[in-house]
Amino acid sequence: MELILIILLGMLYAAGVYLILRRSMVKLLLGIMLLGGGTNILIFLLGGIVKGKPPVIAEEAKLFQDVFADPIPQALILTAIVISFALTAFAIVLLKRVYALVNSDDLDDLNTPEEEDI
Amino acid sequence: MRSPILQAATKYLLPILLLFSFFLLLRGHYYPGGGFVGGLVASIAFVLHSFANGTESTMKLLKHKPLSLIPIGLGISATSVSLPLLFGLPPMTGLWFDEPIPVIGMIGSSLFFDLGVYLVVIGVVLTILFTIALDNLSDKT
Amino acid sequence: MIDNHILAPVLIHLFSAVLQLIAWRKTVTQRIISILGTFLGTLLAIRLLADVYSKGVLTLNASNWEAPFGIVFVADLLSATLVLLTSIAGLAVSFFSATGVSRQRMLYGYFPIFHFLLMGLNGAFLTGDIFNLYVWFEVIIISSFVLMTLGGRKTQLEGAVKYMAMNILASTFFLTGIGILYGITGSLNMADLSVKIQQVQNQSLVGITACFFILGFGIKSAVFPLYYWLPSSYHTPPSAVAATFGGLLTKVGVYAMIRVFSLIFIPDEFTRNLLMIIAVLTIVIGSMGAVIKTNIRRMFSYLIVCHIGFMIGGIAMFSKIALMGALFYLFHDIMVKTNMFLIAGLIRQLRGTMDMKKLGGLYAQYPLISLVCALVLFSLVGIPPLSGFWPKIYLFQAAFTLDHYAFVAALIIGSFTTLYVIAKMWAEVFWKDSPDDVTVEDKFEPLPMFRKILLVLPICILCLVTLFIGLNAEAIVQLVDKISTQLLDTSPYVEAVLGKTK
Numbered sequence A: 001m002e003l004i005l006i007i008l009l010g011m012l013y014a015a016g017v018y019l020i021l022r023r024s025m026v027k028l029l030l031g032i033m034l035l036g037g038g039t040n041i042l043i044f045l046l047g048g049i050v051k052g053k054p055p056v057i058a059e060e061a062k063l064f065q066d067v068f069a070d071p072i073p074q075a076l077i078l079t080a081i082v083i084s085f086a087l088t089a090f091a092i093v094l095l096k097r098v099y100a101l102v103n104s105d106d107l108d109d110l111n112t113p114e115e116e117d118i
Numbered sequence B: 001m002r003s004p005i006l007q008a009a010t011k012y013l014l015p016i017l018l019l020f021s022f023f024l025l026l027r028g029h030y031y032p033g034g035g036f037v038g039g040l041v042a043s044i045a046f047v048l049h050s051f052a053n054g055t056e057s058t059m060k061l062l063k064h065k066p067l068s069l070i071p072i073g074l075g076i077s078a079t080s081v082s083l084p085l086l087f088g089l090p091p092m093t094g095l096w097f098d099e100p101i102p103v104i105g106m107i108g109s110s111l112f113f114d115l116g117v118y119l120v121v122i123g124v125v126l127t128i129l130f131t132i133a134l135d136n137l138s139d140k141t
Numbered sequence C: 001m002i003d004n005h006i007l008a009p010v011l012i013h014l015f016s017a018v019l020q021l022i023a024w025r026k027t028v029t030q031r032i033i034s035i036l037g038t039f040l041g042t043l044l045a046i047r048l049l050a051d052v053y054s055k056g057v058l059t060l061n062a063s064n065w066e067a068p069f070g071i072v073f074v075a076d077l078l079s080a081t082l083v084l085l086t087s088i089a090g091l092a093v094s095f096f097s098a099t100g101v102s103r104q105r106m107l108y109g110y111f112p113i114f115h116f117l118l119m120g121l122n123g124a125f126l127t128g129d130i131f132n133l134y135v136w137f138e139v140i141i142i143s144s145f146v147l148m149t150l151g152g153r154k155t156q157l158e159g160a161v162k163y164m165a166m167n168i169l170a171s172t173f174f175l176t177g178i179g180i181l182y183g184i185t186g187s188l189n190m191a192d193l194s195v196k197i198q199q200v201q202n203q204s205l206v207g208i209t210a211c212f213f214i215l216g217f218g219i220k221s222a223v224f225p226l227y228y229w230l231p232s233s234y235h236t237p238p239s240a241v242a243a244t245f246g247g248l249l250t251k252v253g254v255y256a257m258i259r260v261f262s263l264i265f266i267p268d269e270f271t272r273n274l275l276m277i278i279a280v281l282t283i284v285i286g287s288m289g290a291v292i293k294t295n296i297r298r299m300f301s302y303l304i305v306c307h308i309g310f311m312i313g314g315i316a317m318f319s320k321i322a323l324m325g326a327l328f329y330l331f332h333d334i335m336v337k338t339n340m341f342l343i344a345g346l347i348r349q350l351r352g353t354m355d356m357k358k359l360g361g362l363y364a365q366y367p368l369i370s371l372v373c374a375l376v377l378f379s380l381v382g383i384p385p386l387s388g389f390w391p392k393i394y395l396f397q398a399a400f401t402l403d404h405y406a407f408v409a410a411l412i413i414g415s416f417t418t419l420y421v422i423a424k425m426w427a428e429v430f431w432k433d434s435p436d437d438v439t440v441e442d443k444f445e446p447l448p449m450f451r452k453i454l455l456v457l458p459i460c461i462l463c464l465v466t467l468f469i470g471l472n473a474e475a476i477v478q479l480v481d482k483i484s485t486q487l488l489d490t491s492p493y494v495e496a497v498l499g500k501t502k
Helices: A002-020 A025-046 A071-102 B004-027 B035-053 B055-062 B066-086 B109-140 C008-022 C027-055 C077-100 C103-107 C110-126 C130-149 C154-185 C190-199 C203-221 C239-263 C269-292 C296-317 C320-351 C367-381 C389-401 C405-431 C449-471 C473-488 C491-498
Strands: C058-061 C072-075
Touching: A002 A025, A025 A071, A025 C154, A071 B109, A071 C130, A071 C154, B004 B035, B004 B109, B035 B055, B035 B109, B055 B109, B066 B109, B066 C008, C008 C027, C008 C077, C008 C110, C027 C058, C027 C072, C027 C077, C027 C103, C027 C110, C058 C491, C072 C077, C072 C110, C072 C190, C072 C491, C077 C110, C077 C239, C077 C320, C077 C449, C077 C473, C103 C110, C110 C130, C110 C239, C130 C154, C130 C190, C130 C239, C154 C190, C154 C203, C190 C239, C190 C491, C203 C239, C203 C269, C239 C296, C239 C320, C239 C473, C269 C296, C269 C405, C296 C320, C296 C389, C296 C405, C320 C367, C320 C389, C320 C449, C320 C473, C367 C405, C367 C449, C389 C405, C389 C473, C449 C473
Parallel strands: none
Antiparallel strands: C058 C072
16 A cells, blocks of 8 residues: 555656646646645655544544554645645636736746836 | 536535535534535535526525625634633633533534634635636636 | 733734725725734734743643644744734834725735735744644745735736745645654654654654755745745735735745754754855845846845845854844844835835836935935945844854855855945935936825825834844844844753653
8 A cells, every 4th residue: 555655656746846847837737736746645654554444533432442543644634635725726716817918828928027117 | 508407406405415514514523524524515515506507696596795704704713713812721722511502512612613614615615616717707708 | 831822913913804804895994904903913922022031932732732732832032023023014014005005906805815914924933833834834825825916917927926836836845844754753843843853763864854844945935046936026016015025924934944943953064064055155146136137126036035045044054143143134134124125115106116227316305215215225234333234243253153254255245235236226216316208107295194104104113123123232132142042952942842841
């Protein structure tokens, strides 16, 4: 299980870095999203994977009796997902506006020269 | 293109999903669930409605702009966060009523925090989706 | 010591933002709430600093979960001072925004977002939990995205794309670092981490994690190879927004770097050398950029980059005197940079442009305003006895004692180019006659007296604070001395958070 996740992680990072190095704005955003996903899996992996032991305590028990999955990485990932959801939503709207104004997907077209400053 | 099957199904799904989202909100303190998930389910109900009947009719259904849910939710959450300060406890400490209430169970300040999150999530998600959807409409015309 | 009120500077901005959201589209109410909120925030921050100064490190266990299991908020002297400076800068910007930001932007929620930004900044300074720091960083960047794009001019959106991409990337690096840190230590509490990180067997893994943090914070604080987003975005938003960004956002990166490298990763030889190289190159590149720009705000953007190098150099040397210099410079820089962007905004109001070629004759027309501006600019350059002068003494002293001659050279280059650039700006903007072929579009003159005061007052407030820092350097040095002692010997911090059991 760990090995599969590690390979997946590497692929996500590689694809993310590759896409970030493109000049297209949409690919840039996709790359950032993939990197974020890779990071989440990294946190998941580093928290240790315990199969079939959710960190939900039984009704009558007061303490965990045996090995269970560490809930903190899951909480971290959940927070990170929520945050990246907000960031991505904002970024999509932003890129849409930029596309409507500049009429280009190329990052190199985003340079208004200094002479046009206020 | 509007699908009559989806429209008919949404009519029944919308209240069920809303009820389910409320169920998730209430059980969220000790079990999987909570304000965020509940809010997402509730907003999905409205998104489904807008898929079936168009964004305009969903906005008509809501009467108010979803944006107005954000300050209400934030206000509830912020109050429940800082309320323990008045009792000399650190912020975010759960304050509980002594007696459980039928159906809902124990009520504490964390439920109000979750309720705030629930409202904020609905407000934010619907605002984002309506902004993107209405942008597309104005692009086409 | 546990004090349940250290979060007050954070909560006050949360409540201001909520009230302003309720008063959606009522811009006058929002302005009043904003000024009141930031004023109250400043008072609370003063109280917090006084408490921390007299009682030592204060902590708060959120929802009564004991450290290291819950989220801790810690106010030591560094955090409390930065919260105070943030609040003062926020107060000034809030005054300035009341007139300096267009009504259109206010209708789209400028003020609530501004308060969320201040809330995020205060939270980032006060938190004692590394993941919570990440969350506050996200609060900061989401609010800053919105502030940067409000208004939707073409240049603004172009700048925002670069700003957004680099900042999300920085957060990803930061998060990766946190993930690995949690993996190797099993804790997120910074005080707990500082204890546990020394027990880790595989110290090279710790070094790699430190590199992730350098990358993440380096992008945020705009150091040499990672700074490109800053000069290409900070000149685009309205000046009130640029003032908050220029004064505070990069400094949060520096703060995080100081915090993480003093508490968790004590810099080893490699990290020190790396930071030193970064610092020297940042100063050189930043000053080179500042020399060639003719637009005031583009020039200021490069000056921000240049002066970040001073602080990074101080962290890189990591001796008591070097940290004193870096911290003093940090405090001075927050005030002066905020004020400089406000001045740029005022010049825009006076002349309708910020291009030095088209400006001129301000001294003849507004001698008093020019005098205030001159004081601020002199402080930035570091003319004794103003505030920019004192930290440089410490930095030079530390660099000479530790034989960092490259940094000495960079400091001299940086200081001289700052002097040159500011002298050029003074001559072009204030002394030179207004060019004949440019029609002046004065938005300031027709304003009613009250609004003129709202524009000039914040600049005067910040100028007074800068003068206070400069002329009362003795007190600041004592403060900075205490802070750097706390940074070098973290046991009071760790004890305050974890209790005295260990």
